[in-house]
Amino acid sequence: MKERAWTEIPIGGVIEDAGNAHSYETGSWRTYRPIWNEETCIHCLRCWVACPDSSILLEDGKLTGIDYEHCKGCGICAFECPVDPKAIEMKLETDVSER
Amino acid sequence: MGRRLILTGNDAAAEAMRQIDPDVVAAFPITPQTELMHKFAQHVADGDVKAEFVLVESEHSAMSATVGAAAAGARAMTATSANGLALMWEIVYIAASSRLPIVMPVVNRALSGPINIHCDHSDTMGCRDSGWLQIYSENAQEVYDNVLQAIRIAEHPDVLLPVMVTFDGFILSHTAEILEGLEDPVVRKWVGDYESKYTLLNTDEPVTYGPLDLQDYYFEHKRQQIEAMRNAPKVVRDVGKAYGEISGRSYDLLEAYELEGATRVIVALGSTAGTAKAVVDEMRAAGEAVGLLKIRCFRPFPEAEIAEKLSRAKAVAVLDRSVSFGAPGGPVHKEIKAALYGTGCDIGLVNYIYGLGGRDVSMDHIRQAFTDLTTIAREGTPSDGVRFLGLRD
Ligand code: SF4
Ligand code: SF4
Numbered sequence: 001m002k003e004r005a006w007t008e009i010p011i012g013g014v015i016e017d018a019g020n021a022h023s024y025e026t027g028s029w030r031t032y033r034p035i036w037n038e039e040t041c042i043h044c045l046r047c048w049v050a051c052p053d054s055s056i057l058l059e060d061g062k063l064t065g066i067d068y069e070h071c072k073g074c075g076i077c078a079f080e081c082p083v084d085p086k087a088i089e090m091k092l093e094t095d096v097s098e099r
Numbered sequence: 100m101g102r103r104l105i106l107t108g109n110d111a112a113a114e115a116m117r118q119i120d121p122d123v124v125a126a127f128p129i130t131p132q133t134e135l136m137h138k139f140a141q142h143v144a145d146g147d148v149k150a151e152f153v154l155v156e157s158e159h160s161a162m163s164a165t166v167g168a169a170a171a172g173a174r175a176m177t178a179t180s181a182n183g184l185a186l187m188w189e190i191v192y193i194a195a196s197s198r199l200p201i202v203m204p205v206v207n208r209a210l211s212g213p214i215n216i217h218c219d220h221s222d223t224m225g226c227r228d229s230g231w232l233q234i235y236s237e238n239a240q241e242v243y244d245n246v247l248q249a250i251r252i253a254e255h256p257d258v259l260l261p262v263m264v265t266f267d268g269f270i271l272s273h274t275a276e277i278l279e280g281l282e283d284p285v286v287r288k289w290v291g292d293y294e295s296k297y298t299l300l301n302t303d304e305p306v307t308y309g310p311l312d313l314q315d316y317y318f319e320h321k322r323q324q325i326e327a328m329r330n331a332p333k334v335v336r337d338v339g340k341a342y343g344e345i346s347g348r349s350y351d352l353l354e355a356y357e358l359e360g361a362t363r364v365i366v367a368l369g370s371t372a373g374t375a376k377a378v379v380d381e382m383r384a385a386g387e388a389v390g391l392l393k394i395r396c397f398r399p400f401p402e403a404e405i406a407e408k409l410s411r412a413k414a415v416a417v418l419d420r421s422v423s424f425g426a427p428g429g430p431v432h433k434e435i436k437a438a439l440y441g442t443g444c445d446i447g448l449v450n451y452i453y454g455l456g457g458r459d460v461s462m463d464h465i466r467q468a469f470t471d472l473t474t475i476a477r478e479g480t481p482s483d484g485v486r487f488l489g490l491r492d
Contacts, residue, residue, distance in 0.1 A: 006319035011259065011327075012198030013320050014297050015307035 022070075026053070030073030032090040033097070034066055041087035047077035101279035101346070108271035111239040111278060112178065112204040112264070113138035115246035117148055118286035122173035122293075125153040125164035131183040131216070132158075133206045133272055139178075158183040162190035169199035170308045172298025174250070176201065180268060181208035184222045188229075194261045195230025196324060197308055200253035200293075201261040203231075204246055207369065207420075208268035209456045217457020218268040220369065224421040224430045230324050232258075232331055233398040235368040236266040240278040241395075244348055247281070250290045251338045257330040267370040269457065285345055328399045335396050352401040354393040355408055357383055361390030363472040364409060366435060367418040368394040371453075371460055375418075378465040389469050394431065402438040409439065414447040414476035416468045418488070420454045428485045447475035453488035464488045 010016050043063055048056040055071035057064045066077075078088040106114060112135050116124070124143075126136040143152040151168075155161045161177045168175035179187060184205055194201050205223050209215040223233055234249060236242045242264065249262040266272060281289070297306045312320060332352055343349025354372070357379050358364065365375050372393040382389045392408050394401075409415055419429025426433060432450035439446060451468055454460045468488065475481060 003315055004319075006322040006326075009316065009319060009323075010297075011320070011323050012196065012297075012308070013310055013312045013316070014197075015310055016297075016304075018305040018307075 025069050027069045032073040033093050034088045037087045046080045050076045050080045104280045107275050108239045108242045108266045109135040111243040115243050117142045120148045121176045123151045123168035123175040125161045127158045127161045128154050131181045135178050158186040162187040166194050171300050172295040174293040178204040180206035181222045191229045198259045202249040205263045205265045206268045206272045215456040219420045219455045221421040223265045232262040234264050237372045239276040242266045248338050255334045270370045331399045352396040356391040358390040362388045362413040364390045364412040364415045366392045378462050406438045406442045410444050414472040416449050447479045450485045451488040
């Protein structure tokens with residue numbers, strides 16, 4: 001996103017476009033990354049309900065993956081996942097990210 | 100045209116608020132709140148105003164509710180004093196940085212402790228860097244006039260900043276004076292309707308107020324606040340002139356009182372300016388070249404205008420009714436000194452801290468300062484540049 005000058009932005013920090021948090025990448029704040037296992041997932045959508053950052057991706061009521069650009073790694077999804085072994089596992093970002 | 104009224108400073112502010120009839124007024128109903136809100140509450144109870152009156156549990160909440168109402172698009176007001184303002188502190192900054200044109204009368208009283216409820220300027224001087232405009236009043240007439248003007252100044256599209264209208268605790272707030280009020284329809288027309296550019300209640304064009312603003316944009320938003328402050332002097336002047344057309348009383352950033360040919364000048368703000376005027380009159384009648392520069396608008400600080408007004412003086416005494424602990428002089432003094440820096444003028448400058456905690460300042464004290472200025476005009480800025488007026492040694 002191109003950063004704009006002080007003369008080009010609304011005053012008072014007001015945000016004029018509803019929902020534009022989507023274009024603000026917050027995924028880099030993450031320490032732990034949720035890793036989803038498609039094999040064991042029963043698509044109960046508990047993780048989708050609980051995720052505070054709307055980062056569980058769905059298509060036709062089925063989980064399709066995790067939005068790593070916005071997921072902050074809180075681990076709530078993994079905590080809530082009811083299957084055993086869990087279909088979401090939290091892994092240290094430094095262990096899993098490719099450089 | 101006007102109505103002759105006998106009102107205290109508190110009544111005068113409440114009368115202006117009755118006539119403005121803001122959409123929302125939020126207030127903490129007990130001390131350190133003053134009679135001002137008591138009077139306004141009476142207007143609400145009597146059905147004289149349509150304002151939504153919200154009684155909250157603290158001054159922090161009073162400012163918060165006012166901010167919320169203003170963000171929702173309402174014309175919102177509150178009032179406070181002393182430690183009440185101190186408790187509002189956090190939200191005072193948020194009001195300014197969210198660019199909400201709130202108008203707040205502030206009764207100037209000392210900050211505790213030890214516990215004191217009398218006049219000095221430590222409350223509003225403490226938040227001189229909060230991003231609010233500050234207009235100081237000399238008497239009840241000015242309290243009334245300044246509150247009415249503040250609405251137009253705050254809501255001006257080039258400004259959109261909150262404004263404090265200050266007046267001296269007890270000396271003005273609790274003393275009845277004769278003043279002239281405008282007729283209700285004149286005030287209604289003067290303040291007009293407030294149309295906020297962004298309102299939280301407009302679901303067709305939803306906006307977010309007060310979001311996270313980090314390293315990437317916070318600085319830009321501060322720069323915008325600086326710009327609004329830079330725009331403000333022209334607006335304060337224009338509004339002061341326009342107000343003169345409906346009331347016969349025009350206002351400027353400063354008031355030059357007998358500065359013509361004055362070699363010894365006192366700088367003061369608030370009710371002390373009135374005391375100083377009486378001394379100036381007396382000394383002028385005795386043929387002495389003395390004058391007064393009253394600062395009406397302290398924020399934004401009219402630095403170029405002040406430097407110009409003082410440029411022909413030989414000796415200047417700046418009166419500060421608050422302390423900036425550890426600093427080289429009181430807040431007004433420091434800024435005057437800065438305003439004179441680099442202008443090439445050769446002025447003997449002295450600072451008097453006075454009137455703390457309501458300590459009386461008499462005509463004798465002002466005479467004393469003018470007498471000191473005779474020596475300072477001859478010998479230049481004294482080594483004890485910060486002195487105390489009315490303190491027991
Ligand atoms: S870790 Fe937290 S933010 Fe990320 S997907 Fe799971 S619940 Fe959402
Ligand atoms: S909570 Fe677990 S099982 Fe349920 S949808 Fe999410 S990942 Fe799948």
